Amino acid sequence: MNVLLVNGSSREKGCTKEALKEVARALNEEGIGTEIFFIGNAPLPDCIACNSCRETGKCVFNDVVNEFVEKAKDADGFVFGSPVYYAHPSGRLLTFMDRVFYSGSKHFAFKPAAAVLSARRAGTTASFDVINKYFTICSMPIVSSTYWNHVYGSKPEDVQQDKEGLMTMYNLGKNMVWMLKCIALGKENGITLPYNEKVKTNFVR
Numbered sequence: 001m002n003v004l005l006v007n008g009s010s011r012e013k014g015c016t017k018e019a020l021k022e023v024a025r026a027l028n029e030e031g032i033g034t035e036i037f038f039i040g041n042a043p044l045p046d047c048i049a050c051n052s053c054r055e056t057g058k059c060v061f062n063d064v065v066n067e068f069v070e071k072a073k074d075a076d077g078f079v080f081g082s083p084v085y086y087a088h089p090s091g092r093l094l095t096f097m098d099r100v101f102y103s104g105s106k107h108f109a110f111k112p113a114a115a116v117l118s119a120r121r122a123g124t125t126a127s128f129d130v131i132n133k134y135f136t137i138c139s140m141p142i143v144s145s146t147y148w149n150h151v152y153g154s155k156p157e158d159v160q161q162d163k164e165g166l167m168t169m170y171n172l173g174k175n176m177v178w179m180l181k182c183i184a185l186g187k188e189n190g191i192t193l194p195y196n197e198k199v200k201t202n203f204v205r
Contacts, residue, residue, distance in 0.1 A: 001076040001180050002033035006068075008082040008093025010041040015118035016081045018159040019151045022166050023079055023116065026173025032180065037071065039064055044095045053103035065096060069104035076180055077143075078108070079172075080131050081116040087123030089130055101134050108135075110193050112179045114143040114172055117150040118159065124150035139196060143179055145172035 005024055009016040017036065024034040045061045052060045059065045072078070080097065082089035101108065115131035117124040125148055135142050149172055151165030152158070159165065 001031075001184065002035070002074070003027055003077040003079065003176065003180075004068075004071055004075045005034060005036045005079040006081060006093070006096075007036055007038045008080060008090050008096065009118075010083075010090065010092065012038045012041075013156065014083065015151065015153050015156055015159045016083050016116070018153075018156045019116050019118055019165070019169050020079060020081045022169035023114075023173040023176075026170045027177060030174070030177040032076075032177055035071070037068060039068075039092065039096050041092070044092055044099075046095050047098045047102060057103070059099050059103040061099070065099045065103065068096075068100055069107060072100070072104055072107045075107075075111065076183075077112040077176055078140075079114045079116055079176075080134075081118070082127060082131065084117055084119035084123040084127050087126045089117070089127045094130070097131070097134050101138060105138050109139045110183075111140055112143050112176055112183070113140045114145075114176065115149060116169065116172070119150060119152060120154045121152070124148065139194075141179060141183075143172060143176045145169075145175060 005020045007017050007020060020036050024036065027034050050060055082093045113135045115128050117127045128148055132142060145168045147168045149168060152162045
């Protein structure tokens, strides 16, 4: 089994990565493979609603999004990490997630996921809520911890002093291991994935 951990920060080796590393440590201790996927700090085009991905299975912008979706096909779980900007996840991560989930949603269904945030002081719970909404629309079980999944600090060494935050990250990793093993055991015992009906309406009909 393997888990993809997404670093949605502009800084590859910043506070967000410190949080993700602690989640990965807990996963690795239980034999779960991990990869921290840095989405980069180059500008990313937003989704333009062209719907070409509905026919090709790939986003029309052939960049880090398509690279990630290819990896997602074989992943068993996901952690999406972001710094907090104005009480919100990074715009780069949200652009990335908009396109990833629209073009490759079938590769995420029924796979456990978690959101992880880093902040200097505040805005983590609002950002946590934003990222979790991607999971709930894709039938993804959300992995919880022993507190909301965030760490504090304005630089990596600050995060290392946030002992409760790091404990939350570690416990999150352990909880994800438990969920992954439960899902695998269910599959081994013939428990199949549910079939979800899909009916689309708008507010007037």
